[in-house]
Amino acid sequence: MGPLSFLSLPLLARAVSAVTLSVASSGGNATSGYQYGIIFEDINHSGDGGIYAELIEDRAFQQSTRGGWTAFGSATIAVDNTTTPLSSALPTSLKVTATADGVVGIKNPGWWGIDVKAANTYSGSFYSLGTYSGNFTASLVSDITNQTLGSVTIASSSVASAWTQHTYKLQPSADAANVNNSLLLTYEATSGDVLNFNLLSLFPPTYKDRPNGNRPDLMEALAGLNAKYFRIPGGNNLEGQSEGREWNWTATLGDLTERPGRWGDWGYHNTDGIGLVEYMLWSQDLGLEPVLAVFAGYWLDKTAAPEDEMQQYVDSAMNELEFLMGDSSTTWGAQRIALGYPDPFNIKFVEVGNEDGLSTTGIDTYSSYRFNVFYDAITAKYPDILVFSSTTDYIYSDSGQDYHEYTLPNYFVKQFGFFDNFANSSGHPIMVGEFAVVQNNTDNPSDQTNWSNAKNPWPYWIGSVAEAIFTLGCERNADRVWGISYAPVLQNLNSYQWSPDLISFTADPSQTVLSTSYEVQKLFGNNLFTSTLPADTADDFGPAYWVAGVDNATSTYYLKAAVYNATEDVDFTVAFQGLSGGSSATLTVLTAPDGYSHNDIGTEVVTTTTTTLSASGNGSFSFSLPSLSVAVLAAKA
DSSP: OGGGTTOOOOOSOOOOOEEEEEEOSSOSOBOOSOOBEEEOOSOTTSIIIIIBOOOOTTSSOTTSSOTTOEEESSEEEEEEEOSSOSOSSOOEEEEEEESSSEEEEEEEOTTTOOOOOTTOOEEEEEEEESOBOSEEEEEEEETTTOOEEEEEEEEOOBOSSSOEEEEEEEOOSSOOSSSOEEEEEEEEEOTTOEEEEEEEEEEOOOGGGOTTOBOHHHHHHHHTTTOOEEEESOSGGGTOSSTTOSOOGGGGOSSGGGOOOEEOTTSSEEOOOSOHHHHHHHHHHHTOEEEEEEOOSBOTTSOBOOGGGTHHHHHHHHHHHHHHHOOTTSHHHHHHHHTTOOSOOOOOEEEESSOTTSSHHHHHHIIIIIHHHHHHHHHHHOTTOEEEESSSSOOOTTOBEEEEEEEOHHHHHHGGGTTTTOTTOTTSOEEEEEEEEOSOOOSSTTOOOOTTSOOOSSOOHHHHHHHHHHHHHHHHTTTTEEEEEESOOEEETTSOSOOOOSEEEOSSGGGOEEOHHHHHHHHHHTSOOSEEEOEEOSOOOSSEEEEEEEETTTTEEEEEEEEOSOSSOEEEEEEETTOOTTOEEEEEEEEOSSTTOOOBTTBOOOEEEEEEEEOOTTSEEEEEEOSSEEEEEEEEO
8 A cells, every 4th residue: 555554453442542643745645536436226216216307107108007197087097009109119008098078187196206396397298199189288286185286288289190299398386285296187088089198207397407307406415425436327237137138228328219118126117217328418417427337248147148149248338338439430429429419428437247246157257258358349449448347356457346345334444454455456446336334233343244134224323434434444545446436325215125325315305315424425525635645653543543635736635534432532633744833724523413323304413513723833733533423624735
């Protein structure tokens, strides 16, 4: 680890009353510039029903079921495969048959509710098939009171010979009391009339007004992390449960009518409304560099493609890169341009597969033939791309590597020095692509995760502090650790497969929960180094842990610290070489009432205390940190 390697790792808990540090002005290791990132996959209904702003559940009947749709008035509904499908990707529609004269229609409650605000303009659309010359009415209605919160009339252009799209804007006249609301589409019918509907969509305002875009409050929460990279599209959701069910990037392109969707790997259907291009736009909107994961011929049923069948998957990955970066002279670059994106999406980082070291079949085939064929093909055409393997169990040439860890608080504290002497780290940057505390401590401080036990429902403060210490260990090994990302990042509290998570939410934006771990990652991510700095000290790590660094762009010196299981407050004296007496610094400290405090809907337990410190005559800053605290000291040169 270079100049910081003299620092040692002590026991988990000690009664250390003081830490004295002299931080050099140079001599550390440059950071990658990508220290903190986001990993996203559609787990926990984080995409459909989550950050993807579409409000209508089962909008296109991709599972050939009617989902949450119900009939309104004297009508029956059934899924139907018409002789004239909307598209080959969306062959199934909803058939509405009037059983009496009068107003009939269909109703959808959204993804566990629809948030209705009078200040919002909602953008709706639907396709219809069948003869009808009257008007449609689209309304947002309360499921509790039946109050109409807003409605709009749409003149029908529906005909029997072809599908016709109708679009509308809906401005509610009142705020809903809660999210127990539905979209209602009605029309005047005569008994026996039949109309078919498909791709019924409703969007609220989206982040940066992107068509087919994302939910603003969740995007703003992600923006608050100040992350630098974006690992997409997973995660397990890249791989598929069996052959042919992997994430197929070509099926996520173009108009929504051309996207069949797929059964995702977390127990529910993915519409693929968030497709490859949407991931790129998401990256742009948050200022992130994509880490593009490509399917590597391995499925979650622990089967792998044989060596003589690998070329099709390599070709797909190369076509994907050509689509994103190619010019008009290339086959796939021309297709991107035809879709309305003339400027290429620059890809600097690619990961081959996901967690290929978790099974014998996975690692054996990955190390013997699967990874190398991707690496060789990608680097031959794109020599500037950094290619990550999906595991630390196999590296090749100058590939990067991906380390994942889900564990207990005590174990993460023990891992503070994990990367100090990490094997095969020279020339092979480490992305900690997924990490989190998932269970509470046991009586044995060496215990790791027991996957037969339940995971924690929320990030608890003791776990967030332990994650901070692990993170500090990553940061001080800047010459080895390229970047880190907490996982999973999003959780719909109405339906989820994994906990704990960084950000939890419902259909009601006022119920979004930014976890205790979010607060830690936000603090560290918004105080980035361009280089670590050696910190000379006679004191051991534990119960206090720290890393020093500098942002050369702003001439700001930093100390990041955390205290875990101390028997008393820890006094710090920190001197930054080059700072004179009277210099000022800002100290930001995060604390919580106790180790098992957690943020919840309407409850935020983390206290952020910010104070301004003045350096003493010798240029040092003095402060104290309590047990289970996380802090950043920032001093301008």
